[in-house]
Amino acid sequence: MSSSNVLRSKPSQRDSYHHGDLKAALLQAAAELVRENGPDHLSLRTVATMVGVSPSAVYHYFPDKDFLVKELGDQIFARMAVMQQEALSQIPGKSSRAARLRFRELGRTYFRWANSEPNLFRLMFGGFCKVEKGGLHQDEDSFLTLTKCLDDLLATGVITPAMRKYGELVAWSAVQGASNLIIEGLLPEEAFEDLLDGLELAMWGGAK
Amino acid sequence: MSSSNVLRSKPSQRDSYHHGDLKAALLQAAAELVRENGPDHLSLRTVATMVGVSPSAVYHYFPDKDFLVKELGDQIFARMAVMQQEALSQIPGKSSRAARLRFRELGRTYFRWANSEPNLFRLMFGGFCKVEKGGLHQDEDSFLTLTKCLDDLLATGVITPAMRKYGELVAWSAVQGASNLIIEGLLPEEAFEDLLDGLELAMWGGAK
DNA sequence: GTAGTATCTGAATGGTGTTCAGATAGTATG
């Protein structure tokens, strides 16, 4: 088990005995560590050292390592949802063309996130942060952007009502699966644009 | 970090000093452990104890924990490929109906595996066993069954040549993504049949 | 300024991957 020795030597000194906002600092350090080393290889001790605090201090804010990971997961999900909304707002307009562009950009943004931060993506979908109830995490936000996009595609006559019914499921699954397979090296990176081509072809007969 | 204490107490005695087939035994024990506790939480020491051997003995067969995990991953991929081929052979016939049934059963088999062995599925696609080259693992076997199935769908006129071009990509991605999202609790289990409905609707206009 | 409380420390426990010198047992050679 090769320990990376990255970031291990940054015990950021703090001025006062009390940290101020230790919880947030711990989460940020943990995010950085996961980002670099992957969701496994996350070490509470290293996190504590990075923040400049003793390992025990962590337990004043999280009963457990799993709780820290869970909360970290929530933050990452939220960050991703923001990106999705930004991507959507970038392409205004009520035309069918605008709706189609939004759909594609939504998928692209999803993959761009996965591909640029594979370790964070693994944290989200690799069984590290358990989802409480049977539904949709608080990924509702991210899910809503897709729903809205599909509504537009239906309203502008791009997809049929029948297809609309399965829109979220098919699109989310395909984009999620392709992102997963690509970052794990089972599909080449270029495959994602092809996936989007294929998905659009399947859902409404292709480009236009 | 709650250690499960499952299987911890089975130091299977061996008769001779030499084990006989230690490597295979180690892999089998590791598979069992991953199956129960998840890919993280895999412990070489526990594996060694299960087999009835000292922790150091492992290093005579694997230079590293990661190598063990990698080899384990290969085995699991192979097991899955066998299931896929069995599922395909279960439904013979050259009709369009048979081809469509095969397609659906291929997806079902994929998901059934993921859902019945989520921890093994996580091992395969969670970044634990790094894939060497840029392509398709030795999942080629499993991939070939899909290719063959899509060829049949094209030959029997179920899908268009244009759609055929994206068949593997779209189908594999969608099934992989849905499986992933379901076992992580982001989608309900029932969603998978819906996904297949949606996928078929998208790819050739539905049940028919 | 004192009491009380939230925050953080230090040390200890038991588990982990990994290394390495040496013990053990099979195999080939005389």
Place this chain on the structure above:
DNA sequence: CATACTATCTGAACACCATTCAGATACTAC
């Protein structure tokens, strides 16, 4: 058969990990 050789496995050690807990520290309210 005895000896040398080699593959296989052990034991002890190291550094790191999560987690616990008694106690030290510093902020807050009275």
